[in-house]
Amino acid sequence: MKRIDAKQLDALLLGAKTIEEDGLGIKVARLDNGDFLKLYRRKRLLSSDLWDLPAQRFADNARDLLNLGITAPTVLDVLMISERRLSAVRYQPLPGDTLRNQLRQLDAGARAALVKQFGAFLGELHQHGVYFRSLHLGNVLLLPDGGFGLIDLSDMKLENRPLAPWKRRRNLQHILRYAEDIDWLTQQHLDNWLAGYAVSANQRNTERFSRDLKKWLAAR
Structure with missing residues (x-):
């Protein structure tokens, strides 16, 4: 897992296309290099997401599926943006x-x-x-x-x-x-x-x- 600050996140999202969003902001974006960034927002100050990051679960599950021979996205990074209560996973999208x-x-x-x-x-x-x-x-x-x-x-x-x-x-x-x-x-x-x-x-x-x-x- 890599920790980045809000400015680094904004730089990563510069030029990105929003794929999915809600009233609180972007949920999934296609970055300018074609990678996808999926963002998970922690809604409460104290939450199980603090020690069980959904972004890390995504990465672990993708790895386990691939080990079974089941096609899943290739994960490139798991990110933590503490000041915005966000975690994120950057991955290569599947074709199809x-x-x-x-x-x-x-x-x-x-x-x-x-x-x-x-x-x-x-x-x-x-x-x-x-x-x-x-x-x-x-x-x-x-x-x-x-x-x-x-x-x-x-x-x-x-x-x-x-x-x-x-x-x-x-x-x-x-x-x-x-x-x-x-x-x-x-x-x-x-x-x-x-x-x-x-x-x-x-x-x-x-x-x-x-x-x-x-x-x-x-x-x-």
């Missing part, structure tokens, strides 16, 4: 487009195939012990080589064994938050999604995932 945007552009047949591929990727994540609470179709990139990559990684934990059924069930709640995603995954292409998941997960976990998903659908 979000899975959500890609699904919008496809006909039903091609969309079904891509949903099945996403199911296999999700099963792979769960078998690797990846519990990604921010997982949704806007945080999965379809890469130029046809594979998938993950972004926005601070809210993720990696376990040393396949995820327990209850964590797979809870992950459904994170994935199925947007009406458009719900329609594709649970209405139009449910069988494709489950068939893809079965490719990467063992039979027992696939059956439990399918059962939990159907319970979720029945409760809506």
Whole structure:
């Protein structure tokens, strides 16, 4: 981790393009050299972010995913800007487009195939012990080589064994938050999604995932 002051941050952001912001300022920027800078603001004076920086979690999770062979951004720096209560991660962005945007552009047949591929990727994540609470179709990139990559990684934990059924069930709640995603995954292409998941997960976990998903659908 590198500590910089406010002037150094301003210099880093000079000429940058804002990608995401809120009422308090920039959240993600593309720097003039093409790198991305993601900023995390500590909202309270005393916060767990003081000893568990979300920017450091992003960097650690990116490293761990890459070690598993799962595509993630390459982190260049983790920064602390104490006088502005900010931490930041500078990284090289992944090429490609979000899975959500890609699904919008496809006909039903091609969309079904891509949903099945996403199911296999999700099963792979769960078998690797990846519990990604921010997982949704806007945080999965379809890469130029046809594979998938993950972004926005601070809210993720990696376990040393396949995820327990209850964590797979809870992950459904994170994935199925947007009406458009719900329609594709649970209405139009449910069988494709489950068939893809079965490719990467063992039979027992696939059956439990399918059962939990159907319970979720029945409760809506």
